[in-house]
Amino acid sequence: MRLMTFEVGGKQSFGAVEGDGVVDLAAAIGGKYPDLLSLIEAGAYDEAAAAVKGRSPDHALADVTYLPVIPNPNKIICVGLNYDDHRIETGHEPSGYPVLFPRYANCQVGHGQAMVKPKNSDMFDYEGELAVIIGKAGRHVSRENALKHVAGYSCYNDGSVRDWQSHTHQFMPGKNFTATGGFGPWMVTADEIPDPSTMTLTTRLNGQVVQNATTDYMIFNVPYVISYISSFMELQPGDVIASGTPGGVGMKRTPPLFMKEGDTCEVEISKVGTLVNPIVNEA
Secondary structure (H helix, E strand, O other): OEEEEEEEOOEEEEEEEEOOEEEEHHHHOOOOOOOHHHHHHHOOHHHHHHHHOOOOOOEEHHHOEEOOOOOOOOOEEEEEOOEHHHHHHOOOOOOOOOEEEEEOHHHEEOOOOOEEEOOOOOOEEOOEEEEEEEOOOEOOOOOOOHHHHEEEEEEEEEOEEHHHHOOOOOOHHHHOOOOOEEEEEEEEEHHHOOOOOOOEEEEEEOOEEEEEEEHHHEOOOHHHHHHHHHOOOOEOOOOEEEOOOOOOOHHHOOOOOOOOOOOEEEEEEOOOEEEEEEEEEOO
C-alpha cells in the first residue's frame, strides 16, 4: 500500500493511494484512527487494506494538499556522510559509527509544498535520501530483526543550509530551518519493499540530474542504522530515519549549485515514487 497524509477543505486526514486518487482511511475505518501515526502504532495494515478494497477514491490526488507523510513523529534522526562518494567529496575521514543528527517536525513540508530558502543564507543545498519509517517499537534491536521494525519507506530531501551547518562541528543549525526539508509523497509499506538495499535514488534540480546512486552503496545499511540507534534510545512507531545522501551535493560542485527561488527539486526513488518541491524565498 501507499499511505499518505493530506489536507482537503481545511481538514487534515490520511489515506491509501489508489491510482490517481486517495481513499480517506479516517472515514473508511469509522474514525478509529485519527492519523497515520495511530494506524502505524496499531499495525492495522490489514484493516486498512480491507477498508480500501472495492471502495472508490474519496478525493483526486490533484485536489488534495500533500502533507509530510508523518506530520507528528516523535523523532526524526538523520544519518550524515553515509555514502562514500559524499564522505569523500566533503573531505571527511571514514567513521566507525554512523554520524547522526536530529531534525524536527516543523522543518518539514510535504510533496508539492514549497521548501523555503532562508533569508539569512544563499547556501541552500539539496540532499536526496531514503526515509525509513519505524512501525514497531524497539530497543537493542538486532540487525537480523531490524527490518521487522520498519513500517515503510518514503523520499526525503534533507535541505541543508550549508553555512549554518558549518558554524560548528554539530550539524543541527543548518538542518532545522523552518520548511527546509521535503518528505513524501507517501509511504510505501515494507511488505512491498522487503530489501531496502535494492533501490535507485535520483535527485534532479530543474530537471538536471545532480545525484544518482543505488542504496546498496550506503556505508551503514538500514538494518545497521536501526540496530545502532536502538542501542541508545527506544525507537517508536512513526519515527523517521533519513538514511543519508549520495555524492553530488551543490556545495561541492564547481561552481557551487545552490537552490534559489523559482527552482524545483525532485527526489525520485525506485519502488517508492517522486517527491517534488518548488523553492521559494523566506518572506
